[in-house]
Amino acid sequence: MSMEYVTRKLGDETTPRAFAFGADYNPEQWPEDIWEEDIRLMQEAGVNLVSVGIFSWALLEPEEGRYDFGWLDRILDLLHAGGIRVDLANATASPPAWWVRKYPQALPVTVDGVRLGFGSRQSFSHHAQEYRRAAAALTQAIADRYAGHPVVVLWHVHNEYGCHNIPDYSAQAEAPFRRWLQKRYGDLEELNTAWGTAFWSQHYYDWEEIQPPRRSGTFINPCQQLDWARFTSDSLLECFSAEAQILRKASPHPVTTNFMGFMPNVHQPTDYWRWAEEQDVVSNDHYLIAEDPRNFQELAMTADLTRSLAQGKPWLLMEHSTSAVNWQNRNIAKAPGELLRNSLQHIARGADGALFFQWRASAAGGEKFHSAMLPHAGTDTKVWREVLELGRSLKAIAEVAGSTVAPAPVAILHDTDSRWGRELDSHPHNELDGIAETRRWHDAFYRAGIGTDFRRSTDDLSSYRVVIAPMQYVMTDAGRANLEAFVHSGGRLVVTFFSAIVDQNEHIHLGGYPGPLRELLGVRIEEFFPLRQDETIELGRFGQGREWSELGRTTTARSLADYLSGAVQGSPAVTVNDFGAGQAYYVGTQLNREGLDEVLGLIGADIAPAVSGLPAEVEAVKRMREGQEWLFVINHGTQQVETALNGFELLSGTELNGELRLQAGRTAVVRLDKIRLDTGDAHAR
Structure with a gap:
């Protein structure tokens, strides 16, 4: 089962597949006499899928073991009569x-020992058996009642595992943590070796001595912290x-849970690579940081990650916002046209649906x-008009549903252990941001x-021409061998500073x-020289470096740029090494845009974009299926763009x-006949 199951269920006699379009729908927040209006407006907008019941436990089970499904029966029947399907x-x-x-004992406890209310x-504590029993019973009751609806x-x-499910450090987490460790290491000596417990007199002689890494006087054992993150992710899984x-046994419908892009970190750990293997449909929630002037690029990166988690198959955008959110310092509304542009950008990069939080703006509560989709001001609004436009647009491009994004020539490494490890404390530079470098x-x-x-x-990289390893802090033997094989067979690899520093045990x-x-x-680096805040270091043709520099030398590599200033003047900053049929580049500092473009010119000069000559603020992404190709062209810039192109523009x-x-600000979706890729095809005016 996959996203195709859903898109086919949303189709009809004339359209075998349809993009999912809708929102979280929370009818329990409103009087029932509003529900029919909701259905009518959903039909007007072209909504075909809504998520129902995400936060309705209290109304579905008013007391333990007694369920009240009356209101849910009524709304599901209304949605069905209105032709709107339900997640x-x-x-x-x-x-x-x-x-x-x-069950007050089932509330979670923070790293500081505070029980939350x-x-x-x-x-809740995800370790608590009281929670697991209650959740299983509710799930079974819902499956029994609605599997055939x-x-x-x-x-x-x-909903959004790991986002608000804080790691639970309570006493009830101790035994599950020890069992997880016993399964991982087998015996205590293996654990003592892995954790390096000879340091600071931390040697363990009995499993019962091991506790969660709660707040202590200074730095906690780093391997213990990393294992705690792994354990927490596995416990939530x-x-x-x-x-x-329970749900899979009840019906053939696929099962999903909504991811959160790059949000999970070592303190809110969810290993999406492992989780994605358990999903029938990979889905993601994404919210722009409004004050980020290039938030559309961050959107593209998150969509690329989600598609990668889905192994290239279509995925579902489960939530995004029609306009402003409520949780940033300055919750700036989206400009006219941004709603459509954001939604189609996710579609371009592999989503087979665009859903929002939520259908009707709440009148009360924290959000x-x-x-x-339906704002406080009602239907005579910018947001509602743009919702209608998006509904029409998704119908116009329905033939694209079920296709996949054209194969990418470049892979960026994103190992969960490496991310979590570099986010731990007591490093040479504790303000480095690996996701920002990525x-x-x-x-x-x-x-x-x-x-x-x-x-x-450790993934198969043979289909890529270039691989980037930004701050790949943890490097295993398997990872090393895989990267060596990639380069030896003709690939081009770029490894940045603070990479291959420790093994999987933080040694x-x-x-x-x-x-x-x-x-x-x-290359051989002997000492790190982090730079001071706002300090730069000259690199010649590669511009300036920031944040980091290193004292070292080349062994077999050629230096493309030495540090021209600072304490490490004369050490290599950017190098290339021939290895088998390929080349391995090393970048020992944080490059600015000029330096990144210079490296890109070296490693990607023979890689053609989907459309040549487009300005940097205009993205072009191709989706394809069975010989047919569609090109999404999205203009995030401020000028009209013209490009040589033949085909049928669906919108x-x-x-x-x-x-x-x-x-400017518009999107085109072109069913391609022929595309000219000569340099200079496009220009702005």
Whole structure:
């Protein structure tokens, strides 16, 4: 089962597939006399899929073991009569107040030992058997009642695991953590070796001595922290899998839970690579940072990650916003046209649906200022008119549903362990942001119009021409061997600073940095020299470096740029090493845009973009299926763009006569006949 199951259920006699379009729908927040109006307006907008019941546990189970499904029966029947399908949640995200009162010991405890109270959402310990039993019982009751309901096409488990499910450090986490460690290490001596417990007198002689890494006087054992993150992710995954298994037994509908892009970190750990393997449909929630002037590029990067988690198959955008959110410091509304542009950008990069939080803007509660498809001001609004436009647009491009994004020539490495490890404390530079560094490299390819996937260091990389390893802090033997094989067979690899520093147990690779990649890269670094805030270091043709510099030398590599200033003047900053049939580049500092573009010119000069000559603010992404190709061209800039193109533009319903003229802020979706890729095809005016 996959997203195709859903898109086919949303289709009809004339359109075998349809893009999912809709929102979280929370009818329980409103009087029932509003529901019929909701259905009518959904039909007007072209809504065909809504998520129902995500936060309705308290109304579905007013007391333990007694369920009240009357209101849910009525709304599901209304939606079915209105031709709107449902992604039905099992409602386990937020236990009700009566449950918290009855099982106070099942509330989570913070790293500082504070037991959290009731009043927000997801207030439970995921280790607590009381929660797991109650969640399984509710899931079974919902599955028994609605598995055969014709309106249901998708099961939705929980909500945004890891986002508000804080790691629980309570006493009830101790035994599960020890069992997880016993399974991982087998015996205590293996654990003592892995954790390096000879340091600071931390040796363990009995499993019962091991506790969660709660707040202490200074730095906590780093391998213990990393294992705690792994354990927390696995524990949450156990909750998902148990509930998903109940739903899968009940019906053929696929099961999903909504991811959160790059948000999970070592303190809110969810290993999406492992989680994606358990999803029938990979879905994601994405919200722009309004004050980020290039937030459309961050959107593209997150969509690329989600598509990669889905192994290139179509995925579902489960939530985004029609306009402003409620949780940023300055919740800036989206400009006219931004709603359509954002939604189609996700579609371009592999989504087979665009859903929002939420359908009707709440009148009360913590998210009452969060935008929705139907705003507080009603239908005579910019947001509603743009919702209608998006509904029409998704119908106009329905033939694209089920296709996949054209293969990318570039992969960016994103190993969960590496990310979590570099986010731990007591490092040479504790303000380095690995995701920001990843974004800089993604942005360089984005501006060049070159597609990127995300992969792990141990994944099959043979289909890529270029692989980027930004701050690949953890390097395993398997990862090293895989990267060596990639380069030896003709690939081009770029490894940045603070890579291959430790193994999977947070032990330093001795003998000089970058550890096991020294032979592949042909460099040996002996000491790190982090730069002061706002300090720069000259690099010649590669511009200036920031944040980081290193003292080292080449062994077999050629230096492309030395540090021309600072304490490490004369050491190599950018190098290339021939290795087998390929080349391995090393970048020992944080490059600015000039330097990134210079590296890109070296490693990607023979990689053609989807459309040559487009300005950097205009993206072009191709989707394809069975010999047919569609090109999405999205103009994030301020000028009209013209490019040589033949085909049929689906949004306007017009045939192109050799040229596409795309206004600022607009999107085109072209069923391709032929595309000219000569340099200079496009220009702005």
